[in-house]
Amino acid sequence: MAEPSGLAVLGAGHVGPVIARLAVKAGYRVAIATSGDPDDIALITELVIPGAQPRWASDAVADADVVVLAIPLHRFGEVNPALLSGKLVVDAMNYWPASDGVLEPFEDRGSSEVVARRLAGSAVVKALNHIGYHELEDRARPAGAPDRRAVGVAGDDPAAAATIADLVDRIGYDPVRLESLRAGRVLQPGGPVFGTVLDRADFERAISARSLL
Numbered sequence: 001m002a003e004p005s006g007l008a009v010l011g012a013g014h015v016g017p018v019i020a021r022l023a024v025k026a027g028y029r030v031a032i033a034t035s036g037d038p039d040d041i042a043l044i045t046e047l048v049i050p051g052a053q054p055r056w057a058s059d060a061v062a063d064a065d066v067v068v069l070a071i072p073l074h075r076f077g078e079v080n081p082a083l084l085s086g087k088l089v090v091d092a093m094n095y096w097p098a099s100d101g102v103l104e105p106f107e108d109r110g111s112s113e114v115v116a117r118r119l120a121g122s123a124v125v126k127a128l129n130h131i132g133y134h135e136l137e138d139r140a141r142p143a144g145a146p147d148r149r150a151v152g153v154a155g156d157d158p159a160a161a162a163t164i165a166d167l168v169d170r171i172g173y174d175p176v177r178l179e180s181l182r183a184g185r186v187l188q189p190g191g192p193v194f195g196t197v198l199d200r201a202d203f204e205r206a207i208s209a210r211s212l213l
């Protein structure tokens with residue numbers, strides 16, 4: 001298993017800092033960024049994500065192997081695909097019309113498939129999107145814990161998905177692999193596991209029941 005590496009988290013709102021904190025704890029080198037000046041999040045980062053570096057997004061991404069998109073989907077258009085080219089990108093975003101507004105390209109589709117089409121130079125894996133940020137932090141458990149929960153990992157590139165499954169495992173969840181981004185639609189809002197925190201057996205049951213429909 002590869003050693004933990006550099007992680008850039010884009011987004012310092014609700015879920016970004018939780019992912020960053022779990023990753024620091026798991027031994028990753030973590031940078032966190034917003035769309036603006038890292039000085040604006042320096043103090044809060046020091047207080048709530050000790051060990052993570054606040055950086056400009058471009059610098060954070062340049063030094064990272066894995067980039068987590070933890071920004072609202074309606075802001076995704078601001079992200080320059082060239083910046084993410086060659087990177088392994090975790091799409092933790094959801095299409096949520098109540099807060100994103102109606103975004104036609106994402107209507108009735110798999111949001112990560114749309115993201116991946118725009119990030120054609122990146123390997124995109126959908127993960128860490130389906131559990132609320134409070135629970136994501138509180139329910140993390142070491143491997144083997146009896147009450148460990150599952151996180152879905154969906155991607156078209158098996159090697160990229162394996163790397164993110166390893167990350168998910170290291171930050172405290174049993175990874176459940178889905179064979180493609182399309183199959184990862186079960187992870188998005190309206191899907192059978194969105195907003196739930198299930199153990200592996202219940203998670204697998206929930207997604208296989210849906211695929212029988």
Ligand SMILES: NC(=O)c1ccc[n+]([C@@H]2O[C@H](COP(=O)([O-])OP(=O)(O)OC[C@H]3O[C@@H](n4cnc5c(N)ncnc54)[C@H](OP(=O)(O)O)[C@@H]3O)[C@@H](O)[C@H]2O)c1
Pocket residue numbers: 010011012013014015016033034035036057069070071072073075076078079092093094095096128129130131132133134
């Ligand atoms: N909240 C949850 O429990 C949760 C759980 C799992 C997944 N998600 C998904 O994760 C995404 C983010 O949710 P959230 O609740 O964390 O949002 P949020 O609290 O509104 O935070 C958004 C963050 O993204 C930053 N941002 C916006 N545009 C950016 C850009 N172009 N580059 C870098 N940073 C940028 C914002 O900072 P600036 O505006 O200063 O740039 C802010 O720090 C959503 O798609 C959501 O569905 C949320």
